[in-house]
Amino acid sequence: MTLAFDLILCLMIVGTAAAALLTHNALAAIVFFIVFGNLLGLAWLAMNAVNVAMAEIAIGAGITGVLLILTRQRLMALGDDLISAETPGWLRAGAVLACTGLTALVGSAVLSVAPADDxxxxxxxxxxxxxxxxxxxxxxxxxxxxxxxxxxxxxxxxxxxxxxxxxxxxxxxxxxxxxxxxxxxxxxxxxxxxxxxxxxxxxxxxxxxxxxxxxxxxxxxxxxxxxxxxxxxxxxxxxxxxxxxxxxxxxxxxxxxxxxxxxxxxxxxxxxxxxxxxxxxxxxxxxxxxxxxxxxxxxxxxxxxxxxxxxxxx
Known part of the structure; x- marks a missing residue:
């Protein structure tokens, strides 16, 4: 894969993940989540991890996506308007810091593995x-x-x-x-x-x-x-x-x-x-x-x- 393709794919993965988290429309969030799962499958495929790609697309995007759609339908049938209260700013900031810290921790662990340890x-x-x-x-x-x-x-x-x-x-x-x-x-x-x-x-x-x-x-x-x-x-x-x-x-x-x-x-x-x-x-x-x-x-x-x-x- 070319560097341009990899960069575009990474941007699309991050963008769909952010859209799924930030949108207030439940159906739109589910759609972005399904797209996110399929893009992750493409990323695994680009790294020649075909088994992981198949599992991600089938379970992460397919089964889970349909489950979320049915859950939304069931909640609406029960009278839930699926509109949540506005999240406080301090809670959003804390979530961003926690995700950033976890990303840095996982990244450092991966980068610390020497190629000879394969x-x-x-x-x-x-x-x-x-x-x-x-x-x-x-x-x-x-x-x-x-x-x-x-x-x-x-x-x-x-x-x-x-x-x-x-x-x-x-x-x-x-x-x-x-x-x-x-x-x-x-x-x-x-x-x-x-x-x-x-x-x-x-x-x-x-x-x-x-x-x-x-x-x-x-x-x-x-x-x-x-x-x-x-x-x-x-x-x-x-x-x-x-x-x-x-x-x-x-x-x-x-x-x-x-x-x-x-x-x-x-x-x-x-x-x-x-x-x-x-x-x-x-x-x-x-x-x-x-x-x-x-x-x-x-x-x-x-x-x-x-x-x-x-x-x-x-």
Whole structure:
């Protein structure tokens, strides 16, 4: 990338971030936030961090952006005018100082790392033992597998927390409906959802398989699958299942469960999350596919929100 492109991209990132923070219109702030996430994805792509770029665009801009839009819609339905009181000047100044200090701290930490401390070489030397070539997959599923395992349970716990906020008389009803079939564009949304969901399934399967050697993996595949499920639900092509549906619960715990079982099985060979030689890639791919299904379902249900009884709908 040229220096001019990098400078323009940095200015656009800072500008959209400032606009999202300073505008008083909630919808405009959400739009600027989504643009900000996509620009960050381009920045990661310019640095050849394709995995991070995909996650940023899919989760940071896509899933989070839609969640903010639905939250705004829900708050307005509850009578909130979404107009906040004027922030005192001293509080704004304090926020600017805190952000500036954090930026300086992170910048100094990054600049203090010498080029010779790059871990790419040592990690690349260990990848052949796993039978994979993508260093990101190797780090997430082998060298930093403890952290990744905990992340999967944190995501599942977040869904449990959202469902726990449901009114007592709503449990175990389906999550809040996102169906827009009653609007004028309902037929278009339904047709698009029916077309997109199979494509999302194929793309998710490919991202998991390719993730062993190229950018991709379970989290990226899960976000693509979640996007397909959400669009299909908005168009009315699919319906949200009941929270006590046994198949749904099996899908939600499939990924973390397979990950944990394989990790515990490794104890018999010497340590937790140990992959026996010759079986490492097969186990990693099994974990990735099961995680992709669980992550996709969990993200979609997180976006749908808590269960709401018919007499509680707005």
């Amino acid at each position: 871990l790419g070489g040592p990690i690349a030397a260990l990848l052949p033992e796993l039978g994979i070539e993508n260093p990101v997959t190797g780090v997430l599923l082998a060298f930093r597998a403890y952290d990744t395992l905990l992340e999967t349970f944190v995501l599942l716990g977040a869904l449990v927390a959202v469902w726990s906020l449901a009114p007592g008389n709503a449990w175990p009803r389906p999550p809040a409906s996102l169906n827009l079939a009653e609007s004028g564009g309902g037929s278009v949304a339904q047709a698009f959802g029916r077309l997109l969901l199979p494509l999302a399934l194929v793309m998710a399967a490919y991202l998991v398989w390719a993730g062993s050697d190229f950018p991709g993996g379970a989290f990226q595949a899960g976000t693509v699958l979640a996007g397909g499920l959400i669009i299909a639900a908005i168009g009315g092509a699919v319906a949200w299942p009941r929270a006590d549906n046994s198949i749904l619960r099996a899908v939600l715990v499939l990924g973390p469960g397979v990950f944990l079982i394989i990790g515990l099985a490794g104890i018999a060979l010497g340590r937790f999350l140990f992959y026996p030689p010759g079986f490492a890639k097969a186990m990693i791919v099994a974990i990735e596919y099961s995680l992709a299904l669980s992550i996709g379902a969990t993200l979609a249900l997180l976006l749908a929100g808590r269960s709401v009884a018919p007499d509680h709908r707005s």
